[in-house]
Amino acid sequence: MELKRRTTTSSEPVLEDGHLGDFGKRYTLGKQIGKGSQGVVHLCHDRESGACKAVKMLDRRNKTAWATYKREVELSQATTGKNIASVMEEFVDAERCYVIMEKFEGHLRKALKWVAKENGDEAAGLDAYSLSNVVRQVLSAILHLHTCGVVHRDVKAHNLLIDRYDLRDSKCRIVLSDFGLARRLEPGRFLCAQVGTRKYWAPELYEKKYWHVVDVFAVGVLMFLAASNMYPYQVGHADWASYTTFWKVNI
Structure with a gap:
């Protein structure tokens, strides 16, 4: 062999x-x-x-x-x-x-649960300082990818690895992983395959015509999750059509 x-x-x-x-x-x-x-x-x-x-x-x-x-x-x-x-x-x-x-300690979703438990409130999110540190590093990763002409398509808490569970530590390092769904995408071109994790999907994914913006939308969902320990939308909810309509009308 x-x-x-x-x-x-x-x-x-x-x-x-x-x-x-x-x-x-x-x-x-x-x-x-x-x-x-x-x-x-x-x-x-x-x-x-x-x-x-x-x-x-x-x-x-x-x-x-x-x-x-x-x-x-x-x-x-x-x-x-x-x-x-x-x-x-x-x-x-x-x-x-x-x-x-x-080797990292785990992923961001586990870290969020760990911090909530340490704070004595499993329904609470991160404080403003910790949240800003998390978002800054995630945006840094996304900006770098997009500058390289790559769209990730599966930005989520489980794909963000952490070197320690205590997100309140200013030295906590966060990296974006899992490029299995990532694609190169030239300016002015679009993708259409509905892939990734539905809880983080942007409206453009439902319309099957999207570009790097879907990664940015996913960061917004991630911010909501980190701040409140819950997702902004429930997957499987019967009103997904209204959800996409809302974004078309209001954004």
Whole structure:
């Protein structure tokens, strides 16, 4: 079996290192810490340095997962920035793709719940100072992507990784991750596929003619969530038609 490696700037049973190809020679696989529609995320440790990192593993035999892997790696490398989750290394064998990334404590949604619990009010949102720090970093990531000609299309709390749960700490770092749905988009052109997370959808997504503005709208939803610990709209509500009409008439 020919394996290749390219270097760039749980509840489930752990796989045996002998079945992990070149990735297994460099890293030991730890517990599962996340799961998506096309892959799983595990902790992993560098055999030489002992450094703890995260690895996203996708099934190479799944055409959709394979395309997602190639797109995510390419766009992540092309949009490297302070608030963008970067790909550190990648490995590919006959069965799987392995994307090595910096290890973070968790995602923003968990952090918001953690802070609310620490404050003794699980229904409360962030204070103004903490909220501004979160939004500033998210907007920095979005601006950087858009400057690079990329639209993310799935900006949400679960795709924003944090290096600590205490969002009240001014040193808390936030990065945007998961470029599986991201696309390059030239000025004046539009996208039409309805993808992403419905709770964050902009009106233009319902109209199937949208551009980078959908990421900005998602940040607005995120701000509402962080400030109130609830979403502005309930997915599945019968009045979605009125929702889009409202934005057409009032904005």
